Amino acid sequence: MERRPQTSGRDSSLYIASTLQSSFTCCLVALRQRLSSSCLPHSRCDDRSAEVSRLLRCEDAAMASNAAPLGTLPSGIGIFTCLPDIFYLPELVFGGLVWILVASSLVVPANPQGWVMFVSVFCFVVTFLWMVLFACGAHHSKPGWAAADFVYHGIAAFFYLSASVALARVTIEMKDGSIFLNYQLDISAVVFSYVATLLYFVHTILSAIRWKSF
Numbered sequence: 001m002e003r004r005p006q007t008s009g010r011d012s013s014l015y016i017a018s019t020l021q022s023s024f025t026c027c028l029v030a031l032r033q034r035l036s037s038s039c040l041p042h043s044r045c046d047d048r049s050a051e052v053s054r055l056l057r058c059e060d061a062a063m064a065s066n067a068a069p070l071g072t073l074p075s076g077i078g079i080f081t082c083l084p085d086i087f088y089l090p091e092l093v094f095g096g097l098v099w100i101l102v103a104s105s106l107v108v109p110a111n112p113q114g115w116v117m118f119v120s121v122f123c124f125v126v127t128f129l130w131m132v133l134f135a136c137g138a139h140h141s142k143p144g145w146a147a148a149d150f151v152y153h154g155i156a157a158f159f160y161l162s163a164s165v166a167l168a169r170v171t172i173e174m175k176d177g178s179i180f181l182n183y184q185l186d187i188s189a190v191v192f193s194y195v196a197t198l199l200y201f202v203h204t205i206l207s208a209i210r211w212k213s214f
Contacts, residue, residue, distance in 0.1 A: 072141045073134065073139045073141045073142075073145060073146060073149075073210075074134065075134060075135065075136070075137035075139070076135060076137065077135075079131065079134050079135055083206050084153075084202070084203045084205075084206030084207055084210070085131075085134060087199050087200075087202065087203045088127060088130075088131040088134075090199050091123070091127050091196060091199050091200060091203070092124060092127055092128060092131075094192045094193075094195045094196040094199065095120050095123050095124045095127065095160075095196045096120075096124055097188075097189075097192045098116070098120040098163075098189050098192050098193045098196060099116075099117055099120035099121050099124065101185045101186070101188050101189035101192070102116050102117055102120065102167075102185075102186070102189050103117065104185050105182040105185045105186055105189075106182070108182065109170060109174075112163075112166035112167070112169075112170060113167070113170065115162075115163055115166060116163045116166065116167050116189070116193070119159045119160060119162070119163040120160075120163065120193070120196075122159070123156045123159065123160065123196075123200070126152065126156075127156070130149070130152065143211070143214040146207070146210055146211040146214055147211050149207045149210075149211070150204060150207040150208045150210075150211045153200050153203045153204040153207055154204045156200045156204075157197060157200035157201040157203075157204050160193060160196050160197040160200055161197050161201075163193060164190065164193040164194045164196075164197050167186065167189060167190050167193055168190045170186070171183070171186040171187060171189075171190055174186065
């Protein structure tokens, strides 16, 4: 009975290594061919780069159209797309929620809830009228209106800060021995009051920057 020659472990390792090397070489060749074929049509690559450049220019133009130029005040629908006038609607929403929630709690106790009601209603009405004036273009892009916008929102931010602190203090004090529903309403009013304070504060800073650009 013939005995087959046994292959050594070294020969097996060499065979496996050569097989792997040939497979890796074939993969590299295929990858190089695919890359070269994708880069051959230079006109297509140029078209793609031109398309990307065109999209970037369109994006830059859209961003520029949403920003009011320095030294001008927006009017019409532009107040809803330019800073800081874009804060008008959030200020009205959160300010309105403050006086609605405080009024729902029957304004108890009257001090300082009365002050909170005055601040929230006053700022709501004046902010609405101010927004209407800006939308109608009554300012005519005059520097005096930019200064008045800065002064008003600074006063509103200070008023809302004082009202928020007073409302938070009275809410903490009424935690015990008060109607739970009124307590919940006051907690919500405190949160919205501080949000309105932040909005008016940011509006004041941006209005000051715009005023300085005139």
